Amino acid sequence: MTAFDLLLREQAPQVLSALVRHYGHFDLAEEAVQEALLAATQQWPDEGVPDNPRGWLIRVGSRRLTDLLRSESARRRREENAAQMAAPEEFVAAGPEIDDPGGRDDTLTLLFLCCHPALSPASQIALTLRAVGGLTTAQIAAAFLVPEPTMAQRISRAKRSIKQAGSSFEMPPEAERDERMGAVLHVLYLIFNEGYTASSGTALHSAELTTEAIRLVRGVRKLLPDDGEVAGLLALMLLTDARRPARTGVDGALVPLAEQDRSLWNKDTIVEGESLVTDALSRTQLGPYQVQAAIAAVHDTAEQADDTDWRQIVALYDVLEQMSDNPMVKLNHAVAVAMAVGPKEGLAVLEPLESDDRLTDNHRLEAVRAHLQEMSGDLAGARESYLHAARRTTSVPERNYLQSKADRLI
Amino acid sequence: MVPVKYMLLIYSNPESWASLSAEQREGLSRAHESLTRELSEQGLLVSAAGLADPITSRTVSVRDDTTTTTDGPYAEAKEHLAGFYLVECDNIDQAIGYAARMPDAKYVAVEVRPVMDASGLEM
Numbered sequence: 001m002t003a004f005d006l007l008l009r010e011q012a013p014q015v016l017s018a019l020v021r022h023y024g025h026f027d028l029a030e031e032a033v034q035e036a037l038l039a040a041t042q043q044w045p046d047e048g049v050p051d052n053p054r055g056w057l058i059r060v061g062s063r064r065l066t067d068l069l070r071s072e073s074a075r076r077r078r079e080e081n082a083a084q085m086a087a088p089e090e091f092v093a094a095g096p097e098i099d100d101p102g103g104r105d106d107t108l109t110l111l112f113l114c115c116h117p118a119l120s121p122a123s124q125i126a127l128t129l130r131a132v133g134g135l136t137t138a139q140i141a142a143a144f145l146v147p148e149p150t151m152a153q154r155i156s157r158a159k160r161s162i163k164q165a166g167s168s169f170e171m172p173p174e175a176e177r178d179e180r181m182g183a184v185l186h187v188l189y190l191i192f193n194e195g196y197t198a199s200s201g202t203a204l205h206s207a208e209l210t211t212e213a214i215r216l217v218r219g220v221r222k223l224l225p226d227d228g229e230v231a232g233l234l235a236l237m238l239l240t241d242a243r244r245p246a247r248t249g250v251d252g253a254l255v256p257l258a259e260q261d262r263s264l265w266n267k268d269t270i271v272e273g274e275s276l277v278t279d280a281l282s283r284t285q286l287g288p289y290q291v292q293a294a295i296a297a298v299h300d301t302a303e304q305a306d307d308t309d310w311r312q313i314v315a316l317y318d319v320l321e322q323m324s325d326n327p328m329v330k331l332n333h334a335v336a337v338a339m340a341v342g343p344k345e346g347l348a349v350l351e352p353l354e355s356d357d358r359l360t361d362n363h364r365l366e367a368v369r370a371h372l373q374e375m376s377g378d379l380a381g382a383r384e385s386y387l388h389a390a391r392r393t394t395s396v397p398e399r400n401y402l403q404s405k406a407d408r409l410i
Numbered sequence: 411m412v413p414v415k416y417m418l419l420i421y422s423n424p425e426s427w428a429s430l431s432a433e434q435r436e437g438l439s440r441a442h443e444s445l446t447r448e449l450s451e452q453g454l455l456v457s458a459a460g461l462a463d464p465i466t467s468r469t470v471s472v473r474d475d476t477t478t479t480t481d482g483p484y485a486e487a488k489e490h491l492a493g494f495y496l497v498e499c500d501n502i503d504q505a506i507g508y509a510a511r512m513p514d515a516k517y518v519a520v521e522v523r524p525v526m527d528a529s530g531l532e533m
Contacts, residue, residue: 394524399526
């Protein structure tokens, strides 16, 4: 991301908030901001960045929004009885000059709106990236490997759903705040994950998504410096992203944590993540993102794989399991127990998962079982489980990894 | 999880197609039109197409660097692939729901298969 892109993206939510505060019409305002951003990318490189970039974007966006509102109101008048409709002047009564909200930052309000519970996760992600992240539809479509018109439809439908849900541009009521905040953090986590798990084929786009997710969480943290889970999520992202240079081989093959070249890990990012989570754990209410970040920190601070403090990781998974009943957590817990105590004990942790409906289709149970069987010396069983998992994953790099593990056990 | 791509593979056979009444054929077109419109409006449709009769197929094989082309499908199967939808869904149940709305599922069957992707977690 160039400094120029960054400047525009940082302005995107501020400009949108200013327009929505003034005119309402979140859906059209969002459209207008995209066009203002586009105008800036076309004009600024030649004409230079204006002294007040935000003011410039607000002015251009506001003019565009006025046009959109006029044509929207003309369209409605054609469609409906003119007598029932407000005159276009009522929509656009205000002049095109809008006050810059200055110190006021409505990014959170905007995030709550984009992560509205009426939307599917896919729509929440797309709308967040566009309205808050300032990405273009083309960029989002490329990151998710769908055609641009598909992504454009998803975004307009998301905006329509918000409108139909009757949501206004206000912070959610206090009683809903925690739950809605959970949805916002989850969407940011999903954006990060989408970028992080992508392998070499889409590396260009994926690095962008992790960077974008980290940038957005940093923005939220600035607004909520005392929220432990925001800090925890940021720490988790940093501590995970720090390993990125080591997690794939030259050909895009996945390198398991234990075999990664730790000298490639990003030390500065680890230091930042670790200090964030340590601080959050010492002074805020405990939450699952903080615990996951703490687990990542234990991995990241081990000089070598053999130095990993597995007992501490087991203890952290015990805490995490009490917070969330998630079979994926249990799977990781089993691996930690196997490493700290022994493979038999790890396999025992897996047992209740056999009958867990949420995992029946999941190749990860088989992959973990294979790993623990291999550790215990049951090579034939391990090979069978690796093959079983390899046939069930929908990820090409995972299939290749699992198949190669099976091949080595012949 | 974020959406996953599913391929909905529509199977047909010559008998089932020939046995349809004009009304049923029209119903089939209407059902696909409306499903395509809905999926497209929701921003879930990646691609969709109907395929020409397998009689128009060419099957290509390369052995010892020699390319051979034969007329017709690879295997003399009773059922053939008649079309497909590539859609993004939150989970396989949503994809199954769309497949079940195709009249083809009533006549022969629609197969729902996850599409592989390049994302993966180190284990």
